[in-house]
Amino acid sequence: MPPNFYRTIVLKQALKYQITDLIFHSAGFLRLMYAMDSKKHQEYEKHNKIMWHHFDVKREELKAFEYYQRSIMPYIANKSPKPHMTEQIQTYLQRLDLVPKELRSEQFLRIHFLLRIYVPMTQYKWPETVSIATEAISYYQKKPFFPNRIISIFLQQRILAHIMLKNYQGANNDILLAEKYMPVNSKGWFKLKELEVMIQFYSLDYKKAWNSIKTTLKNKRFDSLSEVNKETWYIYNAYISFVQLIGKVELSPREKGALKQFRLSKFVNEVPVFSRDKQGMNISILIIQVLILLYEEKYDDLDHKIEALMKYKKRKLSNISLRTGYFIKIIQCLKRGNYSKTKVIHKATPYFEKLENIELDLSNQGMEFEVIPYPILWGYVQEILTE
Numbered sequence: 001m002p003p004n005f006y007r008t009i010v011l012k013q014a015l016k017y018q019i020t021d022l023i024f025h026s027a028g029f030l031r032l033m034y035a036m037d038s039k040k041h042q043e044y045e046k047h048n049k050i051m052w053h054h055f056d057v058k059r060e061e062l063k064a065f066e067y068y069q070r071s072i073m074p075y076i077a078n079k080s081p082k083p084h085m086t087e088q089i090q091t092y093l094q095r096l097d098l099v100p101k102e103l104r105s106e107q108f109l110r111i112h113f114l115l116r117i118y119v120p121m122t123q124y125k126w127p128e129t130v131s132i133a134t135e136a137i138s139y140y141q142k143k144p145f146f147p148n149r150i151i152s153i154f155l156q157q158r159i160l161a162h163i164m165l166k167n168y169q170g171a172n173n174d175i176l177l178a179e180k181y182m183p184v185n186s187k188g189w190f191k192l193k194e195l196e197v198m199i200q201f202y203s204l205d206y207k208k209a210w211n212s213i214k215t216t217l218k219n220k221r222f223d224s225l226s227e228v229n230k231e232t233w234y235i236y237n238a239y240i241s242f243v244q245l246i247g248k249v250e251l252s253p254r255e256k257g258a259l260k261q262f263r264l265s266k267f268v269n270e271v272p273v274f275s276r277d278k279q280g281m282n283i284s285i286l287i288i289q290v291l292i293l294l295y296e297e298k299y300d301d302l303d304h305k306i307e308a309l310m311k312y313k314k315r316k317l318s319n320i321s322l323r324t325g326y327f328i329k330i331i332q333c334l335k336r337g338n339y340s341k342t343k344v345i346h347k348a349t350p351y352f353e354k355l356e357n358i359e360l361d362l363s364n365q366g367m368e369f370e371v372i373p374y375p376i377l378w379g380y381v382q383e384i385l386t387e
Contacts, residue, residue: 007029008030016145056103071085086123096108117132126161129161149188164362171199175192179192187229191229200212210249238292239372241292242295284371310332313328340387341386
């Protein structure tokens with residue numbers, strides 16, 4: 001077996017799969033070995049060239065990663081929208097576009113795609129989002145060596161865009177496509193199922209949502225999920241229970257019996273992580289409690305829950321979107337209108353009109369989670385209210 005055989009194999013594989021760090025270090029090691037052999041001058045020059053080329057490639061990768069990190073850093077502590085970041089990311093993209101093609105590695109291109117798709121998403125340009133996601137998916141589907149996870153990332157972005165465009169058939173088609181890239185019962189598979197239920201909620205297909213939620217909660221791998229991931233499903237279950245209570249989903253007597261086992265107090269105990277102030281989904285928990293208490297006409301408890309929601313809004317004002325802020329004001333009108341339908345609608349209408357003029361942003365669901373869009377919930381509230 002020739003000297004440096006294994007190092008040569010490693011370098012060959014690293015070049016095939018474009019693993020920049022491994023290419024750089026393998027080529028550097030082989031360069032050193034050939035420097036000690038007077039008969040291997042040509043091999044020395046070859047590997048010297050490979051090493052320095054990938055040194056330059058790595059430098060451009062590091063720049064791209066820095067731009068990506070600087071793009072997400074402002075959202076770590078505060079997830080509220082930041083319009084100025086769109087302009088900043090466009091500047092980053094302009095700089096990356098100046099990089100020579102021969103220095104654009106696969107890692108570089110992946111970051112470039114992620115930054116590109118971020119721009120239309122923050123501007124609510126959903127057709128453009130679909131276009132870039134489609135371009136990325138097509139590109140990676142032609143690559144035999146790329147992880148399925150990367151294709152799944154862009155499929156999820158395209159699914160969100162389809163939902164925003166109310167193209168639910170397109171979203172469902174992408175769910176089926178994404179399932180091919182996700183091992184069944186993996187963490188990514190459960191995340192995909194969350195998106196599937198979101199489609200069903202937003203398209204008002206509550207029967208399918210009920211079946212999806214029921215199946216997931218009974219999945220043998222459900223208990224292996226993190227507490228945060230499990231709590232998302234408990235929240236879904238609370239909302240499907242609410243729409244069943246108000247008669248928006250047709251279920252068999254047996255299915256209705258299963259939903260009747262839902263208890264608000266038990267639900268609150270199931271979501272301790274999201275119930276903490278620092279969790280954006282705490283809003284969806286408080287809202288569903290208000291809706292169920294309203295349906296049950298437990299007005300004393302409802303008064304306390306509305307007060308809790310208002311205190312939360314006051315504490316987290318800078319971290320709450322205008323859309324959620326207006327919906328909280330609508331909920332406050334329940335108490336201000338003494339739960340009288342006419343009075344509540346009169347007081348809430350100005351806030352609802354403002355809410356309707358604000359685009360729903362599914363790309364930032366970590367901030368506030370509209371399990372069911374606020375306008376639909378407001379319609380249900382009006383149906384529940386009496387004079």
